[in-house]
Amino acid sequence: DQQVKQNSPSLSVQEGRISILNCDYTNSMFDYFLWYKKYPAEGPTFLISISSIKDKNEDGRFTVFLNKSAKHLSLHIVPSQPGDSAVYFCAARVMEYGNKLVFGAGTILRVKS
Amino acid sequence: SQTIHQWPATLVQPVGSPLSLECTVEGTSNPNLYWYRQAAGRGLQLLFYSVGIGQISSEVPQNLSASRPQDRQFILSSKKLLLSDSGFYLCAWSVAWNEQFFGPGTRLTVL
Numbered sequence: 001d002q003q004v005k006q007n008s009p010s011l012s013v014q015e016g017r018i019s020i021l022n023c024d025y026t027n028s029m030f031d032y033f034l035w036y037k038k039y040p041a042e043g044p045t046f047l048i049s050i051s052s053i054k055d056k057n058e059d060g061r062f063t064v065f066l067n068k069s070a071k072h073l074s075l076h077i078v079p080s081q082p083g084d085s086a087v088y089f090c091a092a093r094v095m096e097y098g099n100k101l102v103f104g105a106g107t108i109l110r111v112k113s
Numbered sequence: 114s115q116t117i118h119q120w121p122a123t124l125v126q127p128v129g130s131p132l133s134l135e136c137t138v139e140g141t142s143n144p145n146l147y148w149y150r151q152a153a154g155r156g157l158q159l160l161f162y163s164v165g166i167g168q169i170s171s172e173v174p175q176n177l178s179a180s181r182p183q184d185r186q187f188i189l190s191s192k193k194l195l196l197s198d199s200g201f202y203l204c205a206w207s208v209a210w211n212e213q214f215f216g217p218g219t220r221l222t223v224l
Contacts, residue, residue: 032210105155
């Protein structure tokens, strides 16, 4: 039962353009959403998050949008840089004992220079 | 500042051998601790989490176990490894309801 889905296994974008990574979820009890970035053979790095009471959160080149009615969130990276090339994981949390996260399968982003 | 350590970075073990992976966190007290596994081409699967010393919750039935002998130490173990235990193992920590922060990971290959 995949509660968090990233349907695009990979995405290729030209340097300087916008990268849009998408994530869908099924559990309406999720109250907090996060994006992580991961390079090969390293642990994921926290990027940005959004509470379910908001629809947008911005941090520099990264913006996360949340559409609760559609159970959809997206990460926008503008402008994209070659160093952004990595695997991006969407994660969601149900506010319960243990502060557990459910992760999507990840999207490989390649930014071409 | 907080840091998280995992060792070893890579490990090659024969089928049927035991396993012990260690994770330690510095710079924080009473963190929540987590073990994840990333299988090839897949997302992160939560294996165990702990909210305190000696408190372990298992998310999926498997050939592995976890222990938390000290506040900032989390150990992943197995008595007999299976081929299917191969993967990239990640330890993470969080405080209260905040974000989880991950360690560098251990690449385990079972032959």
